[in-house]
Amino acid sequence: MIIAHTDPARFKDASNVHGGAGTIRIMSLLEKPTFQTPWLFIHRAVLLPGSGIGHHAHDTCEEMFTILDNAACFTHNGNTAEVRGAAMVPCRKGESHGIYNHTSQDTQFMNFCVLSPGGSYDCRDFNDNLINAKPGSIEEVPVRWVDRRLLTYTDQPAHQGRGRIGIRGLWTHEDFKTTWGFIHHLLISPRCSIGYHRHETIEECYMVLAGRGRVTVDDETRCIGVGDAVLNRLGGAHGVYNDGHMPLELLNMAVCLEKGKFDAVDLGDDLAERRVKVLDGEVTEPLG
Secondary structure: OEEEOOOHHHOEEEEOHHHOOOEEEEEEEEEHHHOOOOEEEEEEEEEOOOOEEEEEEOOOEEEEEEEOOOEEEEEEOOEEEEEEOOEEEEEOOOOOEEEEOOOOOOEEEEEEEEEOOOOOOOOEEOOOOOOOOOOOOHHHOOOEEOOHHHOEEEOOOEOOOOOOEEEEEEEEHHHOOOOEEEEEEEEEOOOOEEEEEEOOOEEEEEEEEEOOEEEEEOOEEEEEOOOOEEEEOOOOOEEEEOOOOOOEEEEEEEEEOOOOOOOOEEOOOOOOOOOOOEEOOEEOOOOO
16 A cells, blocks of 8 residues: 655755745655656645745646645746635646745645656746745636535445545546546545545545545555545555544545546445554554
């Protein structure tokens, strides 16, 4: 099972990223050799006050800038707006972008990147740290908020799971030029689940935003908590069960082998009876 933990001890300083201001704190959760699709990386970062990522663009890959809390000024194709978290802004091929923390507090941040099939990473820096970019209308930036109030709840079991789940599709494959499949915001109520299932053509990642639960991947069950990223590779069986007392909040992201091609096989297990794997006599616990 591949679970990447957000670990403050692993954060490193990165100064003037793409010509940006100051120094950010950053760590890698997952990188290209781990993925089977054109996914390139998943990074976790802290934008310190007065720091950011400079104005730049990519022609062969697409990113998803994600503000988890607080706020930052986001620049997209020359338009700048203050974006308050939690929120996601896509940076599609050829679109210029950058971010600057104009506040007096840290801003928790993530970046997800997907390559064009067969492509490699590229970048054009514009030598602009965005310190002087003046915020305008939020309508000029393609932002979508990760907001529980916008979820739609259904009692229809997800992949033959159980119980009540809130869901909102933030982005679909039609929003991208690469093989991004979708990004969903999910809220799993206590004692509810996404049932055990598998995909042959898409690779998914569960990113835990709040709460605790347990994930089962290829018949191995582990605890997960805030800051954990669970990679579900091609053909691998997977699902999530909330065994806690609070809602389990996730981002579920998918990248396809081929643009717009999806599949799913449900395996008829709501995971309620699964038990957490024990290592050396102790139950494994998330670091986040």
